[in-house]
Amino acid sequence: MVLRWNFHKRLNHHQRRSHRLLIRLFGRHRIPKELWDFHPRSLRGGLCLGVFVGFTPTIPFHMIIAAIAAVFLRVNLPLALLGCWVSNPLTLYHIYRYEYLLGHAILERIPAASAWISFHPDEGTLDKILTGSLSLTVGCLLMGTAAAALAWLFSGLILRLLGVTHHPRPEQQAEQPLKTSDPACDIRSPR
Numbered sequence: 001m002v003l004r005w006n007f008h009k010r011l012n013h014h015q016r017r018s019h020r021l022l023i024r025l026f027g028r029h030r031i032p033k034e035l036w037d038f039h040p041r042s043l044r045g046g047l048c049l050g051v052f053v054g055f056t057p058t059i060p061f062h063m064i065i066a067a068i069a070a071v072f073l074r075v076n077l078p079l080a081l082l083g084c085w086v087s088n089p090l091t092l093y094h095i096y097r098y099e100y101l102l103g104h105a106i107l108e109r110i111p112a113a114s115a116w117i118s119f120h121p122d123e124g125t126l127d128k129i130l131t132g133s134l135s136l137t138v139g140c141l142l143m144g145t146a147a148a149a150l151a152w153l154f155s156g157l158i159l160r161l162l163g164v165t166h167h168p169r170p171e172q173q174a175e176q177p178l179k180t181s182d183p184a185c186d187i188r189s190p191r
Helices: 002-026 040-054 059-073 077-086 092-109 111-117 125-162 170-175
Strands: none
Touching (some): 040 059, 040 077, 059 077, 092 125
8 A cells, every 4th residue: 555655656746747847848838729720721721831841852851840830820730740741752753853843944034043053064063052952942932832822722622522611719709799589688788
C-alpha cells in the first residue's frame, strides 16, 4: 500500500513538473482550436497552405514549415500537413523541372535578369548555381501560388458537394439575440 502511494506521489510530482515545463516553454496560451476545426475556411486554408509549401524547394522541411505556418495562420493543421504531400518522391522531379523551366523563361524576358542569367561557357559553377536557384525560386512561387489557388477552388467545390456549409462559430452564435414569437417574453417590449 505504501509502495503504491509513493508511486502515485512521484507520478503526480513528475506530471506537475512536466506541466510547469510546458507552461514555461509555450506560455499559458492554449492551442488554437482552428487547428482542428472543420470550418470551411479553416479546411480550405489548410489545404492551400500545404499545397503552396509542397511546391517550395524546401524538401526536407515541408511538414515543419506547414505546421508552423498553420499555427500562425490558424488553419487546419492535418490538411496543411496532407497538402505537403503533393510533392512526393514520384512527382518531385517533374514539379521542380517545370518550375525551373517556368522561372527561367520568365527571367529571360526581364532585361536586367536576362543579362545576368545568360549562360556562357566561361562562367563559374557558383554563377550557374545562383542563376539556377533564382530560376527555381521564381518558378516555385508562381506555380505554388497557382496550385494553391486551384486547391482553394477545388476544395470549395468538394465541400459543397459533400454538403459542408458555413456554420457560425460559437462566438458568433452568442452575439445573435434569441428570437421569440411571444411578445410577452420579449425583454425589449414595453409593459
